[in-house]
Amino acid sequence: MKYRIYKASKTPAYEQLYRLLRADIAEGVLPPRYKLPSKRFLAAELEIAVITVEHAYELLCDEGYAVSRPRSGYYVAYGAEGLTAGAPRATQAQMSAHNIGADEDFPxxxxxxxxxxxxxxxxxxxxxxxxxxxxxxxxxxxxxxxxxxxxxxxxxxxxxxxxxxxxxxxxxxxxxxxxxxxxxxxxxxxxxxxxxxxxxxxxxxxxxxxxxxxxxxxxxxxxxxxxxxxxxxxxxxxxxxxxxxxxxxxxxxxxxxxxxxxxxxxxxxxxxxxxxxxxxxxxxxxxxxxxxxxxxxxxxxxxxxxxxxxxxxxxxxxxxxxxxxxxxxxxxxxxxxxxxxxxxxxxNRRRRRLRRDRQLFSTEDGTD
The missing domain is CATH 3.40.640.10 (Type I PLP-dependent aspartate aminotransferase-like (Major domain))
Structure with a gap:
């Protein structure tokens, strides 16, 4: 990956990286199921903090461009190449955030x-x-x-x-x-x-x-x-x-x-x-x-x-x-x-359920 992060920019480094990755995913440069570089590797290559890469990856997950697999890493989501940077994907987790209310998780x-x-x-x-x-x-x-x-x-x-x-x-x-x-x-x-x-x-x-x-x-x-x-x-x-x-x-x-x-x-x-x-x-x-x-x-x-x-x-x-x-x-x-x-x-309980829903949605969508 040949990305450049401008540390003097007013745009945070994690957001710069997120936008670069999002554009490549939307344009098909990074194909579905492509495994993204490890956080430590990419952080070393770009000379930024590991947490910066993590924030960028998690934003990609939030918008449906990537999925996180436990003990494996981050992957380009199935179907993400059909998106454009101007049309964020409505993920199951996002839809759930609208519909969530009193449910089995409520105490x-x-x-x-x-x-x-x-x-x-x-x-x-x-x-x-x-x-x-x-x-x-x-x-x-x-x-x-x-x-x-x-x-x-x-x-x-x-x-x-x-x-x-x-x-x-x-x-x-x-x-x-x-x-x-x-x-x-x-x-x-x-x-x-x-x-x-x-x-x-x-x-x-x-x-x-x-x-x-x-x-x-x-x-x-x-x-x-x-x-x-x-x-x-x-x-x-x-x-x-x-x-x-x-x-x-x-x-x-x-x-x-x-x-x-x-x-x-x-x-x-x-x-x-x-x-x-x-x-x-x-x-x-x-x-x-x-x-x-x-x-x-x-x-x-x-x-x-x-x-x-x-x-x-x-x-x-x-x-x-x-x-x-x-x-x-x-x-x-x-x-x-x-x-x-x-x-x-x-x-916090509901957040955990939304994470599970997102993983399930990714599996059903053909990512795993």
Whole structure:
């Protein structure tokens, strides 16, 4: 392999290698079932760290270009040569990340015990009305969880609890003047533009490329905010590369706009490192949104948003009269579930199952 990694480049070395390998696989230069060089060999040849090669290989696995065989190595996936670098493969693992919910891996008995503990401890406290932004207990638990899982330093007082993403989208829309415009991915989850438009926001669809929104479409867009799902855009499954996320932030700063970062399905990265959140990179202009629909169950209609300081101040002035739409009992249960580590243990079990599903899918697809 005659690859060159530019260490002075702003693009991380693992991402450079990933793109080079992806292009060769898509073009058929590296044929199906071809065994990729060992991590140590390629690291020595390119004068980079072994972990850098591992990150590149795992990204290839995440997008269906390669598969990992225990005690054997990494191989080009069967059928990957039919892809183009502009059309990431929708792997079984990616599809599962959309459909995953309450299933055989979910610890129902643990959740039941948590509910009983909360009932015993809080007694009639579960009957009181929730603070408008949610209970302090849950907001602190979420802030701690975000620091552990996503590296986000979150102020609990800037977290707003609500009954799912759609409800939170509606609140975000009300922070802007009616008639404002939001840019959205095209394609995207169909309810995103519908909720915004129902709240008087015009939506501008922006065409998706291989690593996120098309640069030309974004550069020509003038909008008050950009709504993106950088980790796992639905339904395309595209993950925005580091350079693309930086491009989003640069676009927002130059235009005085905000970004709504919907961190959909990020918990189920089955391989490789999770991408950095844009909130971590630009906390003054990014609204971070996530829910527990995938991590617990669809019936758990609970989500949260983390506001930047300017929008938090505006929220206090315009929207703090809204009552919290999530019962206090459910908030206490979730806070306990997070604080005792059961949420993360449940997520890790599901990640392991997704890895098994991906291996099974690769075998059925003719790789083994």
């Amino acid at each position: 129902f008995s643990v959740l039941a015990k948590t509910m009983r503990r909360v009932l015993s401890r809080c007694d009639r406290g579960i009957l009181v009305k929730s603070p408008n932004r949610g209970t302090d207990e849950l907001r602190r638990a979420i802030a701690d969880y975000l620091l552990r899982s996503r590296g986000i330093s979150a102020a609990p007082e800037r977290i707003v609890i609500g009954s799912g993403a759609e409800y939170l989208y509606g609140l975000i829309a009300q922070l802007f003047e009616r008639g404002s415009s939001f840019a959205v991915e095209n394609p995207c989850y169909e309810k995103i533009p519908r909720v915004y438009e129902a709240n008087g926001i015009a939506c501008i669809p922006l065409k998706m490329g291989s690593d996120g929104i098309s640069s030309s479409a974004l550069s020509e867009c003038r909008a008050s905010a950009l709504h993106v799902t950088p980790f796992h855009s639905y339904p395309s499954g595209i993950t925005a590369a580091a350079a693309k996320r930086a491009e989003y932030i640069d676009w927002a700063r130059r235009g005085g706009a905000f970004i709504v970062e919907d961190d959909y399905a990020s918990e189920f990265a089955v391989a490789g490192r999770q991408i950095d959140t844009m909130f971590s990179l630009a906390p003054d202009i990014v609204v971070y949104v996530n829910t527990f629909t995938k991590t617990i169950a669809p019936a758990m209609r609970m989500g949260y948003m983390l506001l930047p300081e300017s929008l938090d101040t505006l929220f206090s002035k315009k929207l703090d009269f809204y009552s919290c739409t999530v019962p206090v009992f459910e908030q206490y249960v979730l806070a306990e579930f997070i604080n005792n580590g059961d949420l993360e243990r449940s997520i």
